[in-house]
Amino acid sequence: MTTGLHRIRIVGGGEFSCGEDERILLAMERCGSSDIGVGCRGGGCGICRVRVVGGDYTTGKMSAAKISETERAAGFALACRVFPVSDLLIEVG
Template sequence: MAQTYRITEQSTGQSFECARDQNILKAMEQRGLNCVPVGCRGGGCGFCKITVINGDYECGKMSKVHVLPECLERGEVLACRIYPRTDLIIECRPQPAAELTNKQTTTRALR
């Protein structure tokens, strides 16, 4: 059985479980939480930006356009590209609707 960690969103107090081998965004989606907007799910669009307040995690590749090195040092990461290594306290940072409208992306299923 995969090891799981408790992820708590600081402002709402909502929490959910996330397996060690699962990214935070996927765990949120499986539990029906709409904490952040969702775009490409691959680290390229920057929609699902969160801040990790406390805890350890491992990062996958993220667009340097959306997550600058100094942001990464402050714990600002993309939920689709981080994997918990301990329980985490996060802060969701949804983007204003106007910003999302200007950055619309389209995803297509590959056949």
């Protein structure tokens, strides 16, 4: 199965490409960018917290202590657990 390549733009920052089967935090690191903070890369520390402003995505398991259900509904997620389904516009923090 071929997965699409999507453009990830960061409000006030850079942009990079990310495949649908790749987490956006790892894609950012692969592209040499450093707009998003990097911590455990496992969904538990919360350092890579972002808000998806536009676009579609799926997420893997994240710590509920770092991202509540209410925050998830508002577009917040941990970048180490976000997989793009379309181009994304994200805010850091």
